[in-house]
Amino acid sequence: MIPELGHFALILALCLTVMQSLIPMAGAFTGNVVWMQLSRSLSSGIWVFMMLSFACLAWAFLHDDFSVIYVARNSNSLLPVYYKFAAVWGAHEGSLLLWVLILATWAYAVSLLSRDLPIDILARVLSVMGMVTTGFLLFMIYTSNPFDRQLLNAPAEGADLNPLLQDFGLTVHPPFLYMGYVGFSVAFSFAIAALLTGRLDAAWARWTRPWTNAAWAFLTVGIALGSWWAYYELGWGGWWFWDPVENVSFMPWLVGTALIHSLAVTEKRGVFKSWTVLLAIAAFSLSLLGAFIVRSGVLTSVHAFAVDPERGMVLLVLLLVIIGGSLLLYALRAPVVKGTSSYGANSREVFLLLNNILLVVSMAMVLLGTLFPLMSEAIYGEANKISVGPPYFNILFLPLMALVAFFLGVSTFTRWKRTSFSHLRQQLTKVLIASVSLGIILPLLITMQIKPGVMLAVALSLWIVIGLGKDIMDKTANKVSRIAGLRSLSLSYWGMQTGHFGFAVVILGICLTSNYSVEEDRRMAPGDSLTIGAYEFIFEGVEERAGPNYMADSATIQVLKNGNDYLTMHPEKRRYYARGDIQTEADIQVGFFRDLFTALGDPRGEGAWVVRIHYKPFVFWIWLGAFLMSGGGVLAILDRRYRTRVRAGSAAEKARGDRVTTGGEATV
């Protein structure tokens, strides 16, 4: 009964989204306020039914209702309760349900938090989101219904959740990732509304910015969690593989990063308008492309869902309608939203545009690399498929990011409209000398090796960090006291600096861990030891251990630091009962400056095993930096001006109807 209730809720949600896509939009065109007002209650209704539907599927999982096919395929009575819940989004159908639920949640949040938004804009935005939701609900109900049942001959036991997914990191990774992907639908809908009304001013950018920052912050965390999961769960110590599924999450992030910067320019200076709109469309389109690639099976990947060309075809039609339609609208309407102000060749606008272009080029390069096997096959025939590996991505991506880091450092000191070269030279000379000299000296002193790549990366991250430190000092220099000065800086300024600081931390983490990791894979018999730096690893042997739904070979490795007892590590190899899958479970001691990573390979007879021991300096900084970047996004959202405007501005803006001031901004 409960699964039918969930199915019914899904159908009711679909009915409401159809109304949502038609009525408020029609109201916006005819000026019917009641129709437009309907968008608010409809979005709450859609959200309630989606929540209900999701709760029903979760109920089916928690009660081991194996008559539901999706539950039978992805759960097992032995599965711990926590993973039973997480299994709801463990495969295609349920994760799609989560996807649509999150879409409904964003729309509901927009309807709740945008009280100051003129009703005609809100109606259009929610209507566009309703159209997207309708498309995905239709797709789900017709091709991928998670509530399909097999009432006759329902199995007594389920097939279990893929053991790779039985892990905390991976249970929280998809919700964050989807919050990011789907969150770009808000910026997308605002962009479509702007194209429809021809109205794209500072107020529009201000409404769009917090939503875009929020989606971007979620996506940043989502990608970081995915990479962290790959690092400790896949068991071979890598953290990024340029796998097609990783790439499709990375592309919206690159464009999203460009978008949050371009939106800043559009808000402050009223330029790059049509570029901003295009980026907003592109960020969400790439999220949709990601959904397509992961769910249709056009490319092979470790992470992809089950292959089904029919689903792929329906998704392709969705892509055609949503992306094709919006790009066509863009081509027709973009001239209406052209920028009005001008800017000099050496202004902050230009440096932000440069970085925007670099980010978009990086995205294009990732896209090209991802689709290359398909392209070469299409052009040269099936016998000539060629794949590109990590070398392609690294060769192109690293120099592009180095340029991004360089321009980032410069743009901190540029001003809107125009900046004189002498001002820039005066500001940057010391920063340049300090970062380059420290970049060369520090790695040399610490490692006594000359590695130009490391020196460049260290210099670039110092270039960013010293630059932002100097900027903060300069901005607070003329205040009564330093503390008062620091307090007077706006949260969005702190957000920007935190985000940039996080980027510098990521650069350092990636560079140092790639260059200085020690990775040993060794056959070890009980009593054998291995020394890496100050650490000595003593292999004591392997014992069997029973987990809730698996049997594990659990190794014991004593670690000594400078000859003293330090810690004991237990990497495992698990065999899950239900599927018979073997899964390595690495044991990692996470540290601020280095991780100790141990994983268990294969038995080699007489109690000996292949043991993998890695010493990975600064690897934690990769995720630390990502979380800092995301924190920067959150700080920027919390800036007062987004809230004070809501109260102070709403009455005035409503009174003025459509005309909203492009009021001067005192902050950055």
Place this chain on the structure above:
Amino acid sequence: MNARAKLLIPVAVFSVMLGLLFFGLNPERDLNYVPSALVNRPLPVFALPDLFDENGTISSSELTGGIFLVNVWGTWCPPCHQEHPYLVEISENEPQYTWIGVNYKDDLEDARDFLDERGNPFAKTVVDTDGSLGIDFGVTAAPETFVVDSTGTIRYRHVGPINHEIWAEIFEPILAQIR
């Protein structure tokens, strides 16, 4: 180019991509079968270095007189790590098949270490550093496994990692049929 035409660039780019994705969905383009040009054709002719013997070469003519499983892999490829323990197990349990490794676009030092430490299922490992053999075989992405019968003809191509399920459901029937 006038401003209007420029605005059509995104639509144009998207259309090309959509066409490509549509092509990718073609149900006849089954990732798991050898491209039509290679169906039941003899193994491509090659003579390439041996991973464990710097001066030696392995040539396609050596792959006759038995059933061969040619596995294309690299240490840079995550799914190859995933399937490796299964390959080791299968090669031990079913010695009637000879496994030939094709080490694809890899660092040779890493490749040798990998096999030394995790077990070597391959009777011989061919080095294909520049991917030329991969092109002859029509390799899309590692790992891929080709079934070659005793006359040196490719009978099946499998894309993606192998595990017990895939071995039992896909490989065993095919091997039983061609034996």
